[in-house]
Amino acid sequence: xxxxxxxxxxxxxxxxxxxxxxxxxxxxxxxxxxxxxxxxxxxxxxxxxxxxxxxxxxxxxxxxxxxxxxxxxxxxxxxxxxxxxxxxxxxxxxxxxxxxxxxxxxxxxxxxxxxxxxxxxxxxxxxxxxxxxxxxxxxxxxxxxxxxxxxxxxxxxxxxxxxxxxxxxxxxxxxxxxxxxxxxxxxxxxxxxxxxxxxxxxxxxxxxxxxxxxxxxxxxxxxxx
Amino acid sequence: xxxxxxxxxxxxxxxxxxxxxxxxxxxxxxxxxxxxxxxxxxxxxxxxxxxxxxxxxxxxxxxxxxxxxxxxxxxxxxxxxxxxxxxxxxxxxxxxxxxxxxxxxxxxxxxxxxxxxxxxxxxxxxxxxxxxxxxxxxxxxxxxxxxxxxxxxxxxxxxxxxxxxxxxxxxxxxxxxxxxxx
Numbered sequence: 001x002x003x004x005x006x007x008x009x010x011x012x013x014x015x016x017x018x019x020x021x022x023x024x025x026x027x028x029x030x031x032x033x034x035x036x037x038x039x040x041x042x043x044x045x046x047x048x049x050x051x052x053x054x055x056x057x058x059x060x061x062x063x064x065x066x067x068x069x070x071x072x073x074x075x076x077x078x079x080x081x082x083x084x085x086x087x088x089x090x091x092x093x094x095x096x097x098x099x100x101x102x103x104x105x106x107x108x109x110x111x112x113x114x115x116x117x118x119x120x121x122x123x124x125x126x127x128x129x130x131x132x133x134x135x136x137x138x139x140x141x142x143x144x145x146x147x148x149x150x151x152x153x154x155x156x157x158x159x160x161x162x163x164x165x166x167x168x169x170x171x172x173x174x175x176x177x178x179x180x181x182x183x184x185x186x187x188x189x190x191x192x193x194x195x196x197x198x199x200x201x202x203x204x205x206x207x208x209x210x211x212x213x214x215x216x217x218x219x220x221x222x223x224x225x
Numbered sequence: 226x227x228x229x230x231x232x233x234x235x236x237x238x239x240x241x242x243x244x245x246x247x248x249x250x251x252x253x254x255x256x257x258x259x260x261x262x263x264x265x266x267x268x269x270x271x272x273x274x275x276x277x278x279x280x281x282x283x284x285x286x287x288x289x290x291x292x293x294x295x296x297x298x299x300x301x302x303x304x305x306x307x308x309x310x311x312x313x314x315x316x317x318x319x320x321x322x323x324x325x326x327x328x329x330x331x332x333x334x335x336x337x338x339x340x341x342x343x344x345x346x347x348x349x350x351x352x353x354x355x356x357x358x359x360x361x362x363x364x365x366x367x368x369x370x371x372x373x374x375x376x377x378x379x380x381x382x383x384x385x386x387x388x389x390x391x392x393x394x395x396x397x398x399x400x401x402x403x404x405x406x407x
Contacts, residue, residue, distance in 0.1 A: 038385060038389075181359065200378075201347070201348060201351055201377075201378050201381045202351065202355075202374060202375075202378050204348065204351075205348070205351035205352045205354070205355040205374070206355055207352075210348055210352075212344075219341075220341060220344070220345055222345050222348040222349050222352070223349070223352070
């Protein structure tokens with residue numbers, strides 16, 4: 001199967017610190033890949049380069065057959081908004097907006113009218129076990145609920161791929177398992193690819209394949225035996 | 226040891242035949258390796274000899290053993306004491322990993338390669354267990370998988386930790402080896 005997303009020989013430095021030193025990775029359509037490694041190994045930088053948030057100093061990123069790392073900022077921003085979904089460690093929900101509006105946000109930014117966007121968001125409340133929480137503000141949610149809202153927001157626009165950066169980093173093990181099960185189930189149903197960065201083996205175990213990063217390069221790949 | 230207490234606990238619910246006990250034991254505790262009938266009957270005989278269980282009667286019917294067993298008051302006391310007693314941690318696998326790392330360093334073999342291979346094996350095992358956990362039909366099966374996952378995860382943390390201190394360990398092992406020489 002051809003790769004949906006490919007990073008080849010990626011290099012990225014911040015001042016004198018080399019975060020990536022020739023990292024390579026590929027994600028197939030519908031595949032769930034974990035990127036794992038110790039703190040400071042470059043795994044988040046790799047994710048940001050793949051998602052078009054950062055531009056690598058050298059190397060190439062291809063998405064759906066198109067090279068995207070050298071696209072102008074505006075085009076990369078559009079790609080992120082329309083085709084990619086994101087989940088971060090602390091949700092990064094808009095604190096002033098109720099849950100339902102937070103989930104609907106990607107659809108509103110893509111130009112959908114409020115009614116359609118909210119209806120789509122409402123369906124996700126039920127899918128992610130968030131019934132009855134639509135009117136709450138993010139500050140009124142538990143950590144696990146907040147991350148599930150972030151997951152709903154990442155998936156509501158039916159992205160081709162979801163980038164998740166330590167999505168369970170702020171959760172206890174029970175909430176983390178629940179979050180990963182929902183992420184995997186939803187991705188499977190939608191055929192969405194997922195690339196999840198984590199330092200936790202227990203989280204990575206939910207993925208089809210795990211890529212270990214060490215000192216800015218890929219070291220080892222582990223699939224389910 | 227654990228089997229005898231498990232059988233006592235199952236008997237505490239109701240008097241039962243050996244066959245029923247095996248079925249109940251397997252359903253709860255033997256996901257991968259069912260207990261043998263022979264072990265069930267041997268254990269029951271030991272419990273009866275020790276006064277912790279008794280035979281209520283022998284019933285006619287098919288099968289090799291139609292004895293009905295019940296727990297005794299002494300058995301209940303013993304079970305209660307066992308359940309109240311904390312277990313000592315048993316880091317058995319970890320000590321094997323530790324020994325392999327030290328022996329690799331002592332013999333000039335690449336300990337890092339061993340740790341890397343062990344990490345890959347552990348990660349693959351975690352993926353298998355996570356899949357099994359997702360398809361588990363009961364909370365008991367989920368928690369059994371969780372138990373194994375957390376232990377493997379602890380090993381992995383030790384592997385990462387050791388790898389980051391491998392140079393210091395190699396130096397120590399070299400010094401020890403020099404001191405060992407006649």
